[in-house]
Amino acid sequence: MILLACGSKPHTLKLAKGKERIPNRGVYYSALPCDQQREKGKTVVIIGGGDSAGQAALQFAERSSRVIIVAREGFDAMSQALQDSVRKNRKINTDYFGYEVAEFIGEQQLEAVMVRKTGGDKASSRRQIKTTSAYVLIGGDPDTAWVGHRAGPHSERVAQTRKHYIKTDVYLRPHGTKLPFETSLNGVFAAGDVRVNSLRRVGQAVGQGAAAVASMERYASNNPRILIDKKSLAYTRFHVLALTSP
Numbered sequence: 083m084i085l086l087a088c089g090s091k092p093h094t095l096k097l098a099k100g101k102e103r104i105p106n107r108g109v110y111y112s113a114l115p116c117d118q119q120r121e122k123g124k125t126v127v128i129i130g131g132g133d134s135a136g137q138a139a140l141q142f143a144e145r146s147s148r149v150i151i152v153a154r155e156g157f158d159a160m161s162q163a164l165q166d167s168v169r170k171n172r173k174i175n176t177d178y179f180g181y182e183v184a185e186f187i188g189e190q191q192l193e194a195v196m197v198r199k200t201g202g203d204k205a206s207s208r209r210q211i212k213t214t215s216a217y218v219l220i221g222g223d224p225d226t227a228w229v230g231h232r233a234g235p236h237s238e239r240v241a242q243t244r245k246h247y248i249k250t251d252v253y254l255r256p257h258g259t260k261l262p263f264e265t266s267l268n269g270v271f272a273a274g275d276v277r278v279n280s281l282r283r284v285g286q287a288v289g290q291g292a293a294a295v296a297s298m299e300r301y302a303s304n305n306p307r308i309l310i311d312k313k314s315l316a317y318t319r320f321h322v323l324a325l326t327s328p
């Protein structure tokens with residue numbers, strides 16, 4: 083039996099050649115509630131137009147003086163309720179919808195973000211936003227390349243969504259044939275950020291992990307040839323390279 087709990091990785095910005103340098107301080111790839119204190123009274127730039135960006139903007143608007151959202155397509159992937167709250171919030175500026183990041187300015191510490199109109203390269207479409215903090219919240223990908231996105235010549239594929247999140251139980255057809263958190267392969271389970279429709283929260287990953295282990299115990303009791311060695315930590319520092327058939 084295997085439990086896939088390999089998580090997801092945040093996307094990073096693709097900047098033009100020669101403009102890829104990112105200052106040592108001031109560019110972040112997550113926005114935590116504890117960051118609010120650091121941003122008290124400051125101008126914060128949020129890069130992204132999805133739910134994470136919307137949540138972060140509202141969070142910082144509580145203490146920062148101004149929150150500017152830079153989003154290539156605008157509210158491209160933000161839920162309606164979040165959009166409504168963002169629109170209503172007077173501290174949140176959406177003038178940079180339709181803009182993308184061209185460059186981060188600053189040596190050690192971020193001093194400004196240079197943006198340009200999406201797809202435009204003319205100097206006249208550029209704007210400089212002075213800030214010491216930019217939060218890049220442009221989504222992420224599940225860490226499933228090693229699981230194999232396609233079936234091999236001798237192996238079945240673990241069923242995945244188009245974006246390679248792993249499908250389990252209720253997301254598989256026919257319904258009702260799988261244990262909770264079991265993937266398309268018998269005895270292979272998945273939990274946490276790697277699973278389809280994850281909320282990307284620690285609480286959910288921990289809860290799903292515990293529930294998946296309960297399913298694994300059920301699977302083992304239905305397959306008496308499986309022995310569970312609960313003391314075994316022999317592979318905790320290993321990196322799994324691939325799933326292959328015996």
Ligand SMILES: Cc1cc2nc3c(=O)[nH]c(=O)nc-3n(C[C@H](O)[C@H](O)[C@H](O)COP(=O)(O)OP(=O)(O)OC[C@H]3O[C@@H](n4cnc5c(N)ncnc54)[C@H](O)[C@@H]3O)c2cc1C
Nearest residue numbers: 087088089090112228274275282283284285287320321322
């Ligand atoms: C920067 C950041 C801030 C966050 N802040 C919060 C927060 O404030 N509150 C909150 O609730 N959630 C937060 N989250 C989300 C939360 O961290 C995740 O939802 C949670 O960690 C998911 O747990 P997981 O076990 O699914 O995956 P992860 O915690 O990502 O763990 C996956 C593990 O699998 C390992 N792995 C991957 N591939 C292999 C392989 N081939 N072989 C062996 N090991 C492998 C990885 O090294 C990693 O240790 C944050 C996420 C990020 C990136």
